[in-house]
Amino acid sequence: MKFAKSSPRPADQKQLDHLLWGRAEIPTFEPGNFAAIAATGGGKSTLLRIFLQSALWAVGVVDDHRALVYDAKQDALPMLQAIAPHAKILTSHPFDARSARWDMAADIQEATVAIEFAFTLIPAEGDAQPFFVNAARHLMYGVIVSFILTGEPWTFGTLVRALKHHKRIRSILRRHPQTREIVSQYFYDERLLMNIMSTLATKMLPFEPIAAAWDTATESFSLREWVTGNWILVLGNYETGRTAIDAINRCIFKRACDLTLNLPNSITRRSFFVIDELSEASGGGGGGGGGLPGIVPLAKKGRSKGAVLAIAFQSISGLRDPKVYGQYFTDEILGQISNRFFGRLECVATAEWASSLFGDEESERESVSQSYGPGGASQSVSRQAAARRLVLPSELMSIEACSRENGLSGYYIVRSEGAYFDNIPGEELFGGQLIPPRADVPEFVPRPATDQFLAPWTPVEQVRFGAPKRHRSAPRGSVSTPSVEHRRQSDSPEVWGDLDQAFE
Incomplete structure (x- = not known):
């Protein structure tokens, strides 16, 4: 086995041509992807800190460097502020008073993106009656497309409010010819429509506090700006309301991956995607499954675009769960990892x-x-x-825990170094190498609970996004109401007035 070199001097960490993976110096011109695997206390988060110190100091200093970091333990902000003092750092955590809202109107400007968003926000979960879930996604897609065609700024709060009432949805869909046909597909039968609305309400309910909290944010972020900017975006994590936050994080991550992969090739660009506790970030362990969409193509195709993926997880079984990535996609992701670290393991399957x-x-x-x-x-x-x-396997399960007394011990497989065991002494690691978090930056600043209540749909929003009201004079004599079949097949403007009356 090949053992690591002596610990680099602090000044070496500020060299643009190397990243640190433990004590191995990884050339930045061909860094590959990274994975740290260890049980709780095994040192994976500590190893990621060493990596981040060598990578993120350049954000805000060197052009075309940025990072997206998942805050697995809700302690990332003071650490990132310390290691990247020149970078702008924004958090998407809706329940942190410092958070910025996602500018969806800036990032969702195409019908294809609207479809991706609808299917990511409301993922397939083995529903017994998929028609109603698919119809709910279709209505969401139609409303977003109508927003895009209208061209007015909108927020997540605007979308959630719009989807709360069938008359509101119908009015928005009627505004543009491109979305009117959706009305004829679902609004011809009141019972059918109410079943769809019930499904939509159930799926959207967990997102109301997030939409409300973001509406109170004073700052916003766009992923279109992030992929060409020089700043750090932190994805929040919150055990209360985790299902909804995980879904929002998946939407943000997917859009960030897509925009990154759409960039031209570059040898100087660096976009760091850092995901600690990958299984949890992907929806495992009760967060609503499905994995992080976009992570497989990012791992496979991101190198030429300047993307660097760094992940950490505790158990291979958590990733192979069919509700997360499954066997095949887990192997796809891990097959693209060039640099691995294995700290103390507790899971037998992972050790094997x-x-x-x-x-x-x-x-x-x-x-x-x-x-x-x-x-x-x-x-x-x-x-x-x-x-x-x-x-x-027994050797991997008997590695000492990471501490000041034991240091950081583990086995490495590094593309440029080979396979080896190394121990970074605790005094060296905790006595100077690790930059301490900023004491003046709180880990979390809670928003007032009142910020979680969504404001009602306003007349201004109705005028901005809804179809103009039609004022029709009633003809003399009796007028027969068009048949249900006629309402299903007709898209003429005259039918809309009859539909309005049908659901009063």
């Missing part, structure tokens, strides 16, 4: 998998046997080639 990555070593076994016969005793010697795991 990690051990297999180091391969086997061959040794020759010699056995001596004796036999006795009429001619006396005889001795024979046989030699056999035997294979043994280079690193046993």
Whole structure:
């Protein structure tokens, strides 16, 4: 095995040509992707801090450098402020008083993006009656497309409010010819419509506090600006309301990946995607499954675009859960990792998998046997080639926990260095190498609870996004109401007045 070099001097961390992975210096012109795997206390988050210190100091200093960081433990902001003092840092955490709202109007400007957003926000979850979930997505898509065609600024709060009432949705869809046909698909039968609205209300309910909180934010961010800017975006994490926040994070992550992969190739651009606790960030463990959409193509195609993916997780089983990535996509992601770290493991399946990555070593076994016969005793010697795991699962499960006393211990597989074991002494690590978090930056500043109540739809929003009211004089004599079949097939403006009356 090849062992790491001595610890680099602090000044070396501020060199643009290397990233640090433990004590290995990774050339920035071909960094590859990174993964830290360890149980709680095994040192994966500490290793990520070393990596971030060597990578994020350049954000705000060197052009075309940025980062997207998942705040797994709700403690990232003081750490990031310390290691990237020149960078603008924004958090999307809706319930943090410092958060910025996502400018969806700036980032969702195409019908294809609206479809992606609708299917990411309301993912497939094995619904017994998928028609109603699909119809809810279709209505959301139509409303967003109508917003795009209207050309007025809108927020997540605008979208959530718009989807709360069928008359509101109908009015918005009627505004443009491109979305009017959606009305004829779902609004011809009141019972059907009410079932769809019930599904839509259930799916959108968890997002109301987020939309309300973002409406009170004084700052906003656009991912279109992020992919060409020089700043850090932090994705929030909150156990209360985690399902909805995870879904929003998936939408943000997917759009950031898509925009990154749409950029021209570059050898100087650096876009760092840092996801600690990948299984949790992907919706595992109760967060509403589905994985992080976009992470597989990012891992496979991001290199030429300047993207660097750094992930950390505790268990391979959590990623292989069919409700997260499953076996195939987990292997797709991990197959694109160039630099790995294995700290103390507690999961047997993870230890077996990690051990297999180091391969086997061959040794020759010699056995001596004796036999006795009429001619006396005889001795024979046989030699056999035997294979043994280079690193046993038991060795991975017996690594010492990361602490000031033990330091940071673990096995590495680094593309430029090979496979080796290394220990960074605790005094060296915690006594100077790790930059302490900013004491004057709180980890979390809660918003007032009143900010979680969504404001009602306003007349201004109705005028801005709804269809103009039609004033029709009633004809003399009795007028028969068009049949249900006629209302289904007709898209003429005259029908809209009858539909309005049908659902009064």
